[in-house]
C-alpha cells in the first residue's frame with residue numbers, strides 16, 4: 001500500500017490546482033514544496049476565461065471573479081501619443097460565461113487555492129524538497145528532505161512534477177527543456193502612481209528604444225509596470241533597482257510613480273519541456289496542464305478509464321505549449337527588439353493597423369478565443385472520435401446559455417464526470433446505454449444558440465470530465481458509442497461510487 005496515491009512536488013498554481021482537482025475526485029494526495037512560505041509577490045496577473053471555466057467546475061470561479069479586477073480595454077501609445085483604445089469588454093460575449101479577463105495577482109491566487117485545499121483537509125508540507133526518486137514500475141519511491149537536512153521517503157502510485165521552471169523532476173528524468181532566454185533584461189514593478197494611464201485599463205506604450213506595459217491592479221492608483229532595462233556592459237545585475245529603469249517612456253505617457261512596492265528583474269525564457277507540466281510558460285497554461293492530468297490520474301487510480309488515457313496527456317498539451325512559445329516569441333521580438341525594421345513596425349505600422357483591425361467584431365472574437373485559451377482543442381488526440389454539426393470530438397464543449405432560464409450547459413460539469421449532452425431529444429438507444437452504464441444524460445432544449453455554436457439537433461456528445469468532447473455522433477449510433485466506451489473502459493464516477501457502497 002502506497003503512502004499516498006499522488007505525490008505532488010511543487011505548490012505553485014499548477015501543483016495546487018492538480019491537488020484540488022484530485023482531492024475533489026476523492027484521490028489521496030501529498031503536496032510538498034521546498035520553500036517555507038508561499039510566494040508574496042504578484043508575478044502572473046491575468047486569469048483567462050478557460051481557467052475560470054475550469055475553476056467553476058471545482059467551485060472556485062466566483063471567488064476569483066469577486067476578488068480580482070475585470071479589465072475591459074487596451075490602449076496603445078506610440079512615442080508618447082495615445083494612438084488607439086481597443087475596447088474588448090464584450091469580446092467574449094456568447095463564447096464563455098466569463099467573457100473577460102481578470103487581474104488577480106499570483107500571491108493572492110495561490111493563497112485562495114491553499115485556503116480551498118485546507119478546507120478539503122489537505123495541508124501543503126513545507127519546507128520539504130523532493131531530492132530523488134526511484135521508479136519501481138508499480139509505484140514511485142521519493143526521497144524528501146526537510147530544512148534541517150532530515151530525509152524521509154514517500155511511496156506513491158504517481159509522482160507529479162509541478163516544480164516549475166527549474167524542475168528537479170525534469171532533471172532527474174533527463175527530459176530536455178529546449179529553448180532559450182532573451183538577451184534583454186526586463187523589469188517588473190508593482191507601483192502606486194498617478195497619471196492618465198491609471199484608469200483600470202491596460203496600456204502599452206511603444207517608443208523608439210523602449211516599451212512600457214501598464215497593468216491595472218485592484219484598488220486606486222495601483223499598477224504593474226513592465227519594461228526593459230538597457231543592458232550596460234559590466235553592470236552588476238544584483239545592484240540594479242528602480243532608479244536604473246529608463247524614465248523616458250514612463251515620463252512621456254505621464255506616469256508619476258509615488259511608491260514602488262515590489263521590483264524585480266528577469267530574463268524571459270522561451271522554452272517548452274518535452275514532458276510533464278510546463279513551468280514558466282504562463283500560469284494559465286500550467287493550470288490547463290494540471291486539469292488535463294488530474295481527471296486522467298483520478299480515472300486511472302479509481303479504475304474508471306483505461307490506463308493508456310495517461311498517454312494522451314502529453315500529445316494533447318504539448319502542441320499548444322509549443323504554439324504559445326512561438327507566438328509569444330514573435331510578439332516579444334516585435335515589442336522588445338532594437339532593430340530598425342522592428343522599430344518602424346512598432347511605431348508606425350502597429351498603431352495604424354491595430355485600431356481598424358479591432359473595430360471588427362469578428363476580429364475581437366478571434367482575439368478573445370486565442371488569448372482566453374478557449375480555442376484550445378484536442379481534435380487529433382487518440383481520445384477524440386467523431387463529430388456532429390460543426391463540433392468535432394476534441395473541441396471544448398461550446399457554451400450556451402438558455403433563453404428561458406438562468407442556466408447554461410456548463411452547469412452539469414461540476415460533477416467532474418463523464419456525461420452525455422444532447423441538444424433536442426436523445427435517441428432511445430443512447431438513453432438506454434447511458435442508463436445501463438450510469439452515465440448522466442443531459443438533454444437540453446434545442447434553440448438558435450445551439451445551432452449558432454455548431455451543435456447538431458438531436459446529436460449526442462460524450463463530454464470528458466474536463467469539458468472537452470470525447471465522442472460525438474448524429475442520431476442513435478449506439479454500436480460505435482458502446483465500442484468507444486469499452487475501448488477506453490469508461491466508467492463514470494457515479495457508477496464507481498455506487499459499486500463501493
Ligand SMILES: Cc1cc2nc3c(=O)[nH]c(=O)nc-3n(C[C@H](O)[C@H](O)[C@H](O)COP(=O)(O)OP(=O)(O)OC[C@H]3O[C@@H](n4cnc5c(N)ncnc54)[C@H](O)[C@@H]3O)c2cc1C
Nearest residue numbers: 010012013014033034043044045129130163164168282283
Ligand atoms: C516576475 C514574474 C512575472 C510573471 N508574470 C507572469 C504573467 O504576467 N503571466 C503569466 O502567466 N505568468 C507570469 N509569470 C510566470 C508564472 O509565475 C509562472 O508561469 C507560474 O508560477 C508557473 O506555475 P507553476 O506552478 O508551474 O510553477 P512555480 O510557480 O514556479 O511553482 C513551482 C513550485 O515548486 C517548488 N519546487 C521546486 N523544486 C522543488 C522540489 N524539488 N521539491 C519541492 N518543491 C519544489 C517551488 O518552490 C515552487 O513553489 C511570471 C513570473 C515572474 C517571476
